[in-house]
Amino acid sequence: MTQIMRKYIYISIFAFLFQLNSANAGSTGSEELKSNGSQSGTSECFEGISRAMFSLNHGLDKAIFKPIAKGYRALPVPIRKGTGNVVDNLRSLLTFSNNILQGDFSKAGNTAGRFAINTTVGILGIWDPASALGLEEDGKEDFGQTMGVWGSSTGCYFVLPILGPTTVRDSIGLIGNTFLDPVYQITHNTEISNGVVGNGNYSEHNYYFYRSTGAVDFRAKNIESFDSLEENSIDLYASVKSLYLQDRNKKISNSKYSIQTQDDSDWEEIDNK
């Protein structure tokens, strides 16, 4: 545990230093142009490379991920629903860690209660009796969101191969997630070996299987939305960037509705034209 905490502190320090660096790097270049269009104010780290990565990911999606998602969707609804529930139940452990780090103990209690009920009564999370008992899901949390809640700025935007859109803050959050996610720790940490958990029983590939299943489930739920976005965009890269940043902003502010996160100044401006 001490070792995990030490790793976590290193990550936090690294995160803030890296962000400071990128904030300075991002303050040069075509800022005037950027300020004309983007409300989000999030600059690009290296747009050329990101666009190349985006094209690569788009190609991989068409060739691999979308066909898998379509195949997954052919499964009977109860199987898909159960699979999604199991993945969400495991994912809630990461949410719980971040609820605590954000100081949101009410949500942490809700997340823990849901996990306990769904893992036992819901048989390893296949069913979701917790919702029926009034413990509705409060939304997923990750370390990138936690850093946002702590006041860390977004940093610049870029695209990772396979993993997709991210920002400096969220990419550091990805690393932080591995330390905070009990599923990752159980499947990767050889120190945990008491005969019940540890690599002997839960090897690393199970973690990646669980994460991949979650990704396929998400992709399957959004086949039409992605198709529509692709069909109706004049710059798909920019559309995805806008959606990603809006989504992260919404999640960090924990707002269910947009009116709490959207800046209305532009609408006001057109009213005064």
Added chain:
Amino acid sequence: MKRNFLIIIFFAFVLPQTSFAYSSDPKQFITEIVDEAKKILVDTNTKEFKTKKLSEVALKTVDIKGVGYYSLGGYKKKFNDEQLEKYFKLFEKYFLKSFTSRLTDYSDPKIDVLSVEVLNPKYTIVKSLLLATDKKPEVNIEWRVYTKNPDKPLIRDLIIEGLSLARVQKEEFASVIEGNNGDVQKLFISLQEFIDK
């Protein structure tokens, strides 16, 4: 003769206006649009016919010019009058094509209009829910309704799960212009290409 003239006037102008008038209450206004769109989509007509009818609905209920102006963001200052005129012509065609294309994918959408939140005298948000199907999860949809003229509300934005489509469009347009060193001609070309495809 005078009577006949009045009857013609009545049928030509007054009757169509009343039969197509939407409610001035934002929640009812959205409910009527949803019902009308649904009626068009469930009919077994051709896609072209549905597109035409949905375009008619959009022209009457969406502030297309306002959305077009918003979509330009800070770049609107760089447009001269001639460019703006050209832009609005292109934008309307682009918007209608994009709008109808998104909707015609839904054969029988089930949308519940839930509640309203008045932001200020000019804007009301109408909250609705697109119900889940076997294939798709439920989706929260908020409609930003412009109520400056309280007798004639108009839609200015559609916010899907908290993500503003108008903002996506604005950032997309900005990216196209930025990608061409601030030259707005590239936006005209991109819009025209979209309309022609």
